[in-house]
Every structure is written in structure tokens, then in C-alpha cells.
Amino acid sequence: MKAPAFDYVRATTVAEVCALLAEHGPDARILAGGQSLLPAMNLRLASPSVLIDIGRISGLDAIEMRGDRLRIGALVRHQTVLRDGLVARHVPLLTEALRHVAHPAIRARGTIGGNLAHADPASELPACMVALQAVMLADSPRGTRRIAAEYFFTGLFQTALAPDEMLTAVDIPLTGGSWFFEEIARRSGDYAIVGLAALGSRLAFFSVGDRPVLRQAGEALALDPPDDLQATAAMRVHLAGVLRDRALLALGGRI
Amino acid sequence: MKIALTVNGEAVRAEVEPRLHLGDFLREHLSLTGTHLGCEHGVCGACTIRIDGALARACLVLAVQADGCRVETIEGLSDSGEIADLQKAFHERNALQCGYCTPGMLIAAQDLLLRESNPDRETIREHLSGNYCRCTGYHAIVDAIVTTANGRSG
Numbered sequence: 565m566k567a568p569a570f571d572y573v574r575a576t577t578v579a580e581v582c583a584l585l586a587e588h589g590p591d592a593r594i595l596a597g598g599q600s601l602l603p604a605m606n607l608r609l610a611s612p613s614v615l616i617d618i619g620r621i622s623g624l625d626a627i628e629m630r631g632d633r634l635r636i637g638a639l640v641r642h643q644t645v646l647r648d649g650l651v652a653r654h655v656p657l658l659t660e661a662l663r664h665v666a667h668p669a670i671r672a673r674g675t676i677g678g679n680l681a682h683a684d685p686a687s688e689l690p691a692c693m694v695a696l697q698a699v700m701l702a703d704s705p706r707g708t709r710r711i712a713a714e715y716f717f718t719g720l721f722q723t724a725l726a727p728d729e730m731l732t733a734v735d736i737p738l739t740g741g742s743w744f745f746e747e748i749a750r751r752s753g754d755y756a757i758v759g760l761a762a763l764g765s766r767l768a769f770f771s772v773g774d775r776p777v778l779r780q781a782g783e784a785l786a787l788d789p790p791d792d793l794q795a796t797a798a799m800r801v802h803l804a805g806v807l808r809d810r811a812l813l814a815l816g817g818r819i
Numbered sequence: 820m821k822i823a824l825t826v827n828g829e830a831v832r833a834e835v836e837p838r839l840h841l842g843d844f845l846r847e848h849l850s851l852t853g854t855h856l857g858c859e860h861g862v863c864g865a866c867t868i869r870i871d872g873a874l875a876r877a878c879l880v881l882a883v884q885a886d887g888c889r890v891e892t893i894e895g896l897s898d899s900g901e902i903a904d905l906q907k908a909f910h911e912r913n914a915l916q917c918g919y920c921t922p923g924m925l926i927a928a929q930d931l932l933l934r935e936s937n938p939d940r941e942t943i944r945e946h947l948s949g950n951y952c953r954c955t956g957y958h959a960i961v962d963a964i965v966t967t968a969n970g971r972s973g
């Protein structure tokens with residue numbers, strides 16, 4: 565199918581994006597890599613009247629060390645993160661997770677900011693950010709807000725971003741520690757049926773609820789996952805237990 | 820909206836509606852029908868092209884987003900001879916039947932071969948995981964890519 569008609573604005577600054585969001589309200593949507601928004605529009609699951617293209621805003625596409633944190637700009641593409649040496653050295657959990665995100669052509673365009681703002685509970689990256697205790701940076705006319713990943717994902721495709729706020733970067737603390745990542749999917753590149761991203765004793769499950777679900781190692785899982793075409797809730801509970809056991813084995817003794 | 824881009828090395832100017840995706844622009848406005856459209860939501864890979872040297876789904880890029888970009892389609896890769904050996908191997912190995920997936924397969928395969936000179940079968944399958952073929956069962960496609968890799972490195 566084809567997307568419905570809309571107006572298109574190519575923004576050049578973050579301030580312009582926030583002003584446009586404030587002006588048009590819920591009818592406007594930010595367009596980053598377009599790899600989630602455009603399929604939704606082609607399927608007519610979304611029909612914004614204004615698209616604000618942030619793809620050409622400069623300064624949001626860098627990966628850099630900031631003291632004891634690694635900062636990834638909102639417009640950095642999945643593929644760039646996957647191939648980045650700093651990320652591989654300091655946050656190998658993220659490198660491993662990105663191998664499981666979609667396919668090469670989609671990774672070449674999809675952005676980290678778009679993925680996190682989309683807040684798909686089946687996505688790998690929100691769970692990684694929760695396990696890593698990452699902090700989202702959100703800009704609005706009121707300034708920059710820092711939001712901990714644990715409080716950023718508020719529900720199914722819902723985040724703590726205000727209507728006129730834009731995600732500009734994510735800060736990942738370089739705490740080190742042993743990590744684990746695994747997901748169960750029917751085919752390579754598919755969204756997971758159940759997945760687990762873990763750092764130290766923080767286990768962040770994905771595809772088991774309306775947002776990433778954090779559990780401490782040793783804590784009861786007590787999950788209430790969805791029943792859908794991919795898997796029943798009971799199957800997801802079972803698989804989450806399997807992944808938890810594998811994680812504890814892999815991280816054994818060190819957590 | 821007015822756009823200016825290069826398609827297969829030629830400068831193109833056009834006036835398009837924002838809702839027009841690049842796949843339709845290439846097919847309907849430029850008559851480059853080698854870019855196939857299957858699902859139009861990113862799943863099948865039939866519309867795979869290159870934008871500024873990187874793989875992309877033509878159905879998930881707006882024509883207006885390609886303003887100022889360098890777009891390459893199967894027609895461009897064929898005419899330049901860049902993938903002549905890969906096309907020959909697909910032919911010889913029977914790596915296509917209906918041909919619907921083939922332009923996307925060739926472009927995705929070439930993307931891998933440009934970065935890795937001797938990918939193993941597992942790596943090839945992984946790289947093509949976003950390209951569906953409903954005819955061949957993939958085995959012959961992987962064979963053809965292995966043959967091409969061997970030919971290029973030998």
C-alpha cells in the first residue's frame with residue numbers, strides 16, 4: 565500500500581524541530597531513518613499530516629567518549645554502531661545486540677534515536693539501554709532533560725518524551741562488567757519472540773511485556789507476557805526462564 | 820517539492836509529492852522497473868537499491884529524502900559491468916526462476932562481496948536474511964555468490 569498524503573519539512577536545527585512539534589501537535593511526526601515510521605504509514609497504521617525530517621541536522625551523528633560515558637547521537641545509524649570500534653571495546657553488549665536488529669539494508673538507514681523513540685517492546689535496543697543504565701538526552705524549548713532508560717520506556721510504543729521534545733543522544737556509562745545477550749527468533753533479523761540483555765546482575769528482558777522488563781539476578785521473574793501469533797504467554801514465560809538460566813550460567817560466579 | 824539527485828550517474832530533476840516513495844519514483848517517473856516492489860513495508864527486499872553507496876529499501880525512503888543523493892539501481896549496476904560476473908554465476912547456477920527477487924539479491928550480494936572477499940555460506944545467508952526468494956530455496960543463490968567470490972579472489 566501507499567502512504568496517505570502529508571506535508572514534509574526538512575528541519576536544519578533541533579530548535580526548529582521542537583518549534584514545529586509545538587506548532588502542529590500530535591499531527592506532526594519526526595522522520596529519522598524512516599524504517600519504522602514509513603512501513604507504518606504505508607500500512608496506514610499511522611497517518612501524520614506533517615513529517616519533520618531530522619535526517620540532515622548536523623552534529624547528531626557522532627559516537628564519542630565523554631569522560632566515563634560513551635555518547636551516541638540520535639542520528640547514528642544502526643550499521644555505524646555495529647561497526648564502531650569504541651562501542652565494540654567499551655559496550656560489547658550493544659555490538660552483539662545490533663547483529664540481531666533487522667537486516668543490512670534496514671540497519672544502513674535506521675537510527676539509534678528512532679529505534680529508542682519508537683519504543684517497540686520487541687526491540688533489542690531499549691532493553692540494552694535499561695541493562696546498561698543509559699541516560700536519554702531530550703531537547704525542548706525548556707532546555708535539555710536527562711531521562712534514565714528505566715523511566716524512558718513507559719508503555720507500548722510510549723516514552724517519557726513530551727510532545728515537543730526530541731531525543732538528541734544517549735549516554736552510556738562505562739561500568740564494564742560481564743554481559744550476556746541472547747534472543748529467540750524464528751529467523752535471523754526478525755523481532756525476537758523473547759530476548760535478554762544482561763549486564764552484571766541486571767537482566768533486561770524484551771518481548772515479554774509492553775516495555776523492557778528489568779529483573780535482578782536471583783529475583784523471581786514473575787512475567788506477564790503477551791499472547792500473540794508468534795507465541796503463547798506460557799511459551800514466552802518458559803523461554804524467558806531458559807534465557808535467564810543461560811545468562812546465570814554464562815555470568816556464573818561473577819554476579 | 821523539487822528534488823535533484825543522480826540516478827545511475829545521471830543528473831535527475833523532478834517535482835514530486837512528499838508521499839511518493841523512491842521505489843515508485845524510479846519505476847513510474849524514470850521507468851527504471853528493475854527495482855521491484857513486493858511488500859512495500861520493508862520485509863521482502865525486492866526493492867533493494869544503493870543510496871550513497873549503502874544498501875537501502877526503496878519502499879522505505881521518500882523520494883524527497885533522496886534529494887541530493889547518489890542513487891544506484893540494478894540497471895546502473897548492470898550497465899556499468901560492476902556485477903557482470905555475479906549475474907553470470909546466477910545464470911549458470913540457476914539462482915533465479917521467476918526473477919522477482921533477483922535485482923535485490925544481486926545488489927545485496929554485491930554489498931557483501933565489496934566488504935568481504937571470501938564470505939562463508941553462513942555469512943552469505945545472514946547478509947541476505949532480509950531478501951525473500953519464493954522460488955529457489957536459496958541454496959543456488961548462495962552457490963552463485965560463493966562462485967563469484969572465488970572467481971574474484973582467484
Ligand SMILES: Cc1cc2nc3c(=O)[nH]c(=O)nc-3n(C[C@H](O)[C@H](O)[C@H](O)COP(=O)(O)OP(=O)(O)OC[C@H]3O[C@@H](n4cnc5c(N)ncnc54)[C@H](O)[C@@H]3O)c2cc1C
Binds near residue numbers: 593595618732756
Ligand atoms: C523488516 C524490518 C525488520 C525490523 N527488525 C527489527 C528488529 O529486529 N529489531 C529492532 O529493534 N528494530 C527492527 N526494525 C526497526 C528498525 O530498527 C528501525 O530503524 C527503528 O526502529 C527506527 O529507527 P528510524 O531511525 O528508522 O526511525 P523512524 O522510522 O524515522 O521513526 C520511528 C519513530 O520514532 C520517532 N522518532 C525518530 N527519531 C526521533 C527523535 N530523535 N526524537 C523523537 N522521536 C523520534 C518518529 O517520529 C517515529 O514515531 C525493523 C524494521 C523493518 C522494516
Ligand code: FES
Binds near residue numbers: 876
Ligand atoms: S517492497 Fe520494499 S522491502 Fe518489500
Ligand code: FES
Binds near residue numbers: 914917920952954
Ligand atoms: S526467483 Fe522467484 S522469488 Fe526468487
